[in-house]
Amino acid sequence: MANEQGVEIQVLTPHYYPWKEDISSFFSRRERSFSALSQKKPATPELLCGAEVAYFRHMRDTDLSKLCIGNGRTLLIEMPFESWTNSIVDDISFLSLDMEYRVVLAHVERFMHYSGNRQKLQDLSALPIVYQINAEAFLHFRSRRIAAELIKSGYPIILGSDAHNCTSRKPNIAEGRSFIEKRFGAGCLDKMDFTASSLLEEQF
Numbered sequence: 001m002a003n004e005q006g007v008e009i010q011v012l013t014p015h016y017y018p019w020k021e022d023i024s025s026f027f028s029r030r031e032r033s034f035s036a037l038s039q040k041k042p043a044t045p046e047l048l049c050g051a052e053v054a055y056f057r058h059m060r061d062t063d064l065s066k067l068c069i070g071n072g073r074t075l076l077i078e079m080p081f082e083s084w085t086n087s088i089v090d091d092i093s094f095l096s097l098d099m100e101y102r103v104v105l106a107h108v109e110r111f112m113h114y115s116g117n118r119q120k121l122q123d124l125s126a127l128p129i130v131y132q133i134n135a136e137a138f139l140h141f142r143s144r145r146i147a148a149e150l151i152k153s154g155y156p157i158i159l160g161s162d163a164h165n166c167t168s169r170k171p172n173i174a175e176g177r178s179f180i181e182k183r184f185g186a187g188c189l190d191k192m193d194f195t196a197s198s199l200l201e202e203q204f
Contacts, residue, residue, distance in 0.1 A: 001171045008044060009045055009046045013106075014026075026051070027067075050068065055092075057091075064101065075101040075102065077106065079105055079108075093124070093127060096128060132157070134161070135162075135175060138175075
């Protein structure tokens, strides 16, 4: 389905929850799944392993390199579903600046309605951090306004499908791109694609 939508490289980001398993266990389980998948998948899209890492305390004290995308330092983090504290922002800043991860915050549109998070996103935008928005956010009236607000903010943004299956949460990147091009112009998509490409340059 992704191939039919023109996807050339697809990043696989199973959820990592530190309260469920340690990184070594997750890594081994993911590698077994990827090996099985690699024997059956078509030639395109090319697949990269990563993880969607749920924020947890003491991230700054943990080696997260096995959770990065491909062979690089890009780390996809799912922020807490709550109002973010200064401590959380400090942890993300530390990961970005001191540990030199290329931090991508997953589906940031989902956190905008929590008190204070708009300001926290603005604060974090001073760092070399990328914000990811789900294509689905542009396909529904209620979430479309928030997604548009993020686009207009000028933040570095990439688009993701956040696909979980082939039915209720299927790949929908083409639909999202179509809406963005109609609403914001081809230049907006080009900017997103450039940001995404810059994240993938170091992965191979």
